[in-house]
Amino acid sequence: MLKAFRSRWQRWVNQRIPRADQRVFGQRNIFILPTGAGVVFGGLLLIMLITGINYQNSLIYLLTFLLGAVVVAAMHQTHRNLSGLELTVIQAGEGFAGDMIPFRLRAVSPRHDSLAISLACDDSQLNQQHIASGQQEDVTLAIPSYQRGYLQPERILVETRFPFGLFKAWSWLRPVTSGIVYPNPIAAPDVISTVEDGEEQSQARSVDGNDHADIRPWREGDLSQRVQWKRYARTGEMMITDWEGEQGSPHWLDFDAFKGVDRELRLAYLAHQVMERARTNSRFGLNLPGQVIGPDTGAAHANRCLKALAIFGLEQPREGGPLPHGTRANENGKAAGSASFVGEGQA
Amino acid sequence: MIRRLLNRSRAAVSTQPAELVSGRALIWLIASFALLLVPQWDRLPIWLMASCAVLAGWRWLAQSGRVRLPGRWMRTGIMLVLVAVYIATVQGRFTVETAASFFVLAVGLKWLETRSVRDFYVLFFILVYLATVNFLFHQEIHWSVINLVGVALLLVGLQVVNAPDIPGAMKSGWRRLGMMLVKTLPIVVLLFVFFPRMAPLWSVPLVSGEARTGISDTMTPGDISSLAQSSERAFRVTFGGEIPAYRDRYWRGLILDRLVGDTWQQGFGQPFRRPGRVAVDGGVGELETDQYDVLMEPTDQTWAFALEDSAAVSDNVKRTDEGLFRFDRPADTAVRYRMELLNDGTSGTLAAGPESTRRYLQLPSSGNPRARSYGEELSARYDDPRAIVQQLLSRFREQEYFYTLRPPAMPDNGIDTLLFDVKRGFCAHYAGATTFVLRAAGIPARIVVGYQGGEPGADGEYLIVRQYDAHAWVEAWLPGEGWARVDPTAAIAPQRIEFGLREAVAEEGSFLENDWTSPQRYGDMAVLQWASLQLDRMNYHWQRWVVGYQGQSQMDLMSRLPGGIGMRELGYITAGIVGVALLLAGLITAWQYRRVESRDPYGRVVSRWHRLCDRSGVPVRYGETPSQLAARLSAAKPAVAGTATAFARMVNKHYYGREPDAGSQGELNKMKRLLATMKRQADRPSTSPSKG
Incomplete structure (x- = not known):
């Protein structure tokens, strides 16, 4: 019963607050209710009124009415504090599963100060954000992630209790933009993962990581000997090996290297390997079914590889769709979207 | 895992x-x-x-x-x-x-x-x-x-x-609070006036363990002189007509008719009263010329003070057989009541039957032999009780009796000592002695305790009666006349009755000698007097109009408004005020919200379009151009494709184009028409994909 009501309520809220990276809070989407303190204060006002009646004390009446009116004014003030606030997701962060993924939000309150705003998503909270009138304020909200994939926060709660804490006004921001959550790196039991390409197999085991080969897509004018035909046969991509050094070859981190291992685990192994290579600054490439990232070094490359691992086999969440990847709702198995990628690819 | x-x-x-x-x-x-x-x-x-x-x-x-x-x-x-x-x-x-x-x-x-x-x-x-x-x-x-x-x-x-860390929290906090108060003040005032003043739901008396300054229901000779050291207010009186002369301002409070030892007491036990609250409000209707309003400070007693020959107008006081006035309950807060002067001498109509004669002739079986024999001697000398009273008063007037706040102690046979040896005393001494002598002479007599006098407040608006105006005098039963006031103090120290205690003890210098903080003590400092009276006036009106605004006042006020407004109507009015106030506040908020949105008519049309997109399941993205949005909308709802594209083009033209007709009324109307068409198309059920 309660569950049914809750899901109806969620649906209604989702309809009322469609996904958008930018939202101006106003009467249409701000909710307001008394807090616990507000309810107690209401009770206190009632007791004061009864005291006034029983002791026929006009001044107690006066105080009661005064405080009652101030409470109503405070309700409007709380509402007003949130209303007009404009919140935009300007950057969704990236990180490993289990980490807090930073989301950068820009807050602008054009008409008046919005004081003591708190942002919350799942367990993470950002309290006491003051947005001065007409100024833009960038805040970073770290959102916990639980598994690799797109992290599209179901709802970011935007709440304020200012000025008296007797009422809370809140709304939600439901961003379209997703953060990227890399697989949580797990060391593979055996180092069997590097697979060398073609002719260079014998020279392949280079541990020092000083390979100077590069793999790049085919360009006009490239010699046909240089095309990695084996790869072409497998993937249909024409790749060229650029030799810059005599020894060593690019290390390929290959999805197919872990036979019989669960897909998610494979990605975790690969992530670990990417991290290892990046740490030692070795040159490596990533070979995933349907996607190949040529050998390279550097942080940007590692990042690109991790991203590829993160979103491997997943679709970008549709806007408005209930695909709360990586959020707790999903973790608890409530959301329908979870089955779509956990199920497939398992041995 | x-x-x-x-x-x-x-x-x-x-x-x-x-x-x-x-x-x-x-x-x-x-x-x-x-x-x-x-x-x-x-x-x-x-x-x-x-x-x-x-x-x-x-x-x-x-x-x-x-x-x-x-x-x-x-x-x-x-x-x-x-x-x-x-x-x-x-x-x-x-x-x-x-x-x-x-x-x-x-x-x-x-x-x-x-x-x-x-x-x-x-x-x-x-x-x-x-x-x-x-x-x-x-x-x-x-x-x-x-x-x-x-x-x-x-x-x-x-x-x-x-919000502990915002800069200038204190200043902005006060300002915010002040704004809230200013905005809500009209509502507070309306609620205060119209909220029905119900009778107490259950009665909880304010049982105070603290003694209040004021007269009490027993009197030993020294009592009232200690009261004379206090300048606390006893009550304030507003007269509808002229304020009576000083010497006529006898405020009767209670009657002491039983002498036990040297203590005067009330003769009969006071009737038992259920604990509860006194009705504090005597109404605010126009004062008639012969009426007066008394605003009494709390006494924790049921006594109300009234001039002689008065009748009760407000119904929170009742007249007793002795011609006194009583509240139903002890006055534990300030009480206002209204009285009327009768001027027909009806206070003396009480017949002295055998029972009450005995009551008002009671004397202890022994003590004060000289006063006793003096009374008997007077009774033997004169037949007419009036003559006896006159004789006694002229004795006080002619002999060397002194009115003083510093009488010597008179422990044994106090009345004898006062009358024949010391001849120095305060009003309580003389009233006791007079009653004693009259009773010994066979004339029914009783002591009345109350106040005498009262000084005008600021601009003579009302009288302030203070504790040092406390007084005791005598009433004697005269055949054919009834109870007549006999005030020995008037014979001994006429200044007390004509001008007040300050004048009466001026020579002695004992006026408020222990009360350093009282402004009344410094009667010669005009500025101080003026300031204290102005403060008193402010408090008087506060007390009268704000603090004292209770059931009767509310009903009086309502009866002046058209339409019979009763308790129930007041309830409706209150509910109405609250409802209208909430509605008004909501409307103002909505209006503020709209006003900002609607500064630019084009902007308003565009935001309506955005709302339409939102509703159609195509939320507006940050930084999206109108054309992109139109394209997405068209994808979601093919029916609107034509209009959406046209609309987007117009938006672009208006904001970014250089056409001569940019900003014309025709352009705006066209956009509005397009939007309306788009809405119709979007809402057509056949084209709208099922939602939720």
């Missing part, structure tokens, strides 16, 4: 300790506490005040890190000690004072436990109620201001606790 573990560890981390209250917020709470204790200064025991100061100070020092808050055992110890002291001092009495002390004690102890924001709220609630309780005890304007400022401090503190 791993994930579950992760979850669990995160959940453990997220149970943060309760938010601690900031020092900036705490200081407001402490300031408010200190202020709200001020009105309690005269009823709280010193030790409690001191402990509260220590506890609150301790809390403050702990906040600034100089000391530590006590641990659990120490806290319990402090609590036990203080409660034990409380129980020892209270000794099982239950009065308003003990209840208030307990309340304050609880607040004081709470200081040591105030750590989190939640505790702050608990203290906030308690202190608000402390302000409420304060209003029960003090209703003067300055106490009210102190209370309201205390509550305002709390409200500023609440703002600080909810």
Whole structure:
């Protein structure tokens, strides 16, 4: 019963607050209710009124009415504090599963100060954000992630209790933009993962990581000997090996290297390997079914590889769709979207 | 598995300790506490005040890190000690004072436990109620201001606790609070006027354990002279017509007719009264020329004071057989009642039957032999009781009797000593002696205690009768005339009756000699007098119109408005006021919201379009051009493709184009028409994909 009501309520809220990276809070989407303190204060006002009646004390009446009116004014003030606030997701962060993924939000309150705003998503909270009138304020909200994939926060709660804490006004921001959550790196039991390409197999085991080969897509004018035909046969991509050094070859981190291992685990192994290579600054490439990232070094490359691992086999969440990847709702198995990628690819 | 573990560890981390209250917020709470204790200064025991100061100070020092808050055992110890002291001092009495002390004690102890924001709220609630309780005890304007400022401090503190780190929190807090008060003041005033003043739901008398200054129902000769040292207000009177001459201002309060030893008492036991509250309000209707309004300070007694030959107009006072006036219940707060002067001498109509004759002739079986024989001698000499009274008064007038606030002690046979040896006394002495002699002479007589006189307040608007105007005089039963006033003081010190106590004891210099702080003591300082009277006037009107605005006044006021407004109508009006106020506030908010949105008519049309997109399941993205949005909308709802594209083109043209007709009315209308068409197309059920 309660569950049914809750899901109806969620649906209604989702309809009322469609996904958008930018939202101006106003009467249409701000909710307001008394807090616990507000309810107690209401009770206190009632007791004061009864005291006034029983002791026929006009001044107690006066105080009661005064405080009652101030409470109503405070309700409007709380509402007003949130209303007009404009919140935009300007950057969704990236990180490993289990980490807090930073989301950068820009807050602008054009008409008046919005004081003591708190942002919350799942367990993470950002309290006491003051947005001065007409100024833009960038805040970073770290959102916990639980598994690799797109992290599209179901709802970011935007709440304020200012000025008296007797009422809370809140709304939600439901961003379209997703953060990227890399697989949580797990060391593979055996180092069997590097697979060398073609002719260079014998020279392949280079541990020092000083390979100077590069793999790049085919360009006009490239010699046909240089095309990695084996790869072409497998993937249909024409790749060229650029030799810059005599020894060593690019290390390929290959999805197919872990036979019989669960897909998610494979990605975790690969992530670990990417991290290892990046740490030692070795040159490596990533070979995933349907996607190949040529050998390279550097942080940007590692990042690109991790991203590829993160979103491997997943679709970008549709806007408005209930695909709360990586959020707790999903973790608890409530959301329908979870089955779509956990199920497939398992041995 | 791993994930579950992760979850669990995160959940453990997220149970943060309760938010601690900031020092900036705490200081407001402490300031408010200190202020709200001020009105309690005269009823709280010193030790409690001191402990509260220590506890609150301790809390403050702990906040600034100089000391530590006590641990659990120490806290319990402090609590036990203080409660034990409380129980020892209270000794099982239950009065308003003990209840208030307990309340304050609880607040004081709470200081040591105030750590989190939640505790702050608990203290906030308690202190608000402390302000409420304060209003029960003090209703003067300055106490009210102190209370309201205390509550305002709390409200500023609440703002600080909810946003501790904003710059200029104090200034903006006051400004915000001030704006709220200004905006809501009309509603508060309307509610105050129209909220139905119901009868008490259940009666809880304010049982005070404290003695009030004022006349009492027994009189030993020294009593009233001690009262004469007080300049506290007894009551204030407004006359509809002319204020009677000073010598005629005899305010009768109660009758003492039974002499036991040297103490005069009320002859009959007072009837038992159910505890309850007095009706404090005598109405605000126009005063007729022969009427007067009395605003009496609390006495904790049922006596009402009235001039001779008065009748009750307001129904909160009742006339007794002795021609006195009584409330139903003890006046534990200020009470207003209305009287009427009759001018037909009806107060003397009481027939002295055998029973009451015996009552008013009662004398102790022994004592004061000389006064007794003097009375018998008078009775033997004159047949006419009037002559006896005259003879006695001329004795007072002609012989060397003195009216003094410093009479010598007269322990044995006091009346004899006064009449024949010392000849120095205060009104109570002379009234007692006169009654004694008259009774010995066979004339029924009684002592009346009340006030005589009263000074005009600011601009002579009303009379102020103070405790030093307390007076005792005699009424004697004269055949054919009834009860007649006999005032020996008038014979001995006519200035007292004509001008008041100040003049009467001017030579002696004993006027208010122990009351250094009273402005009345410094009668020759005109500025001081003026200021004190102006303050009194402010308080009088405050008392009369605000504090005293209760059931009867409300009904009087309502009866002047058209339409018979009764209790029920008042209820409707109140509900209406609240409803209209809420509606108005909502409308104003909505209007403010719209106003901003609608500065630019094009912008308004565009935002309507955005809302349409939102509704159609195509939320507007940040930084999206109109054309992109139109394309997405068209994808979602093919029916609107044409209009959406056209609309987007127009938006682009208006904002970014250089066409000569940009900004013309025709362009705007065209956009509106397009939007309307788009809406129709979007809402057509066949094309709208099923939602939710």
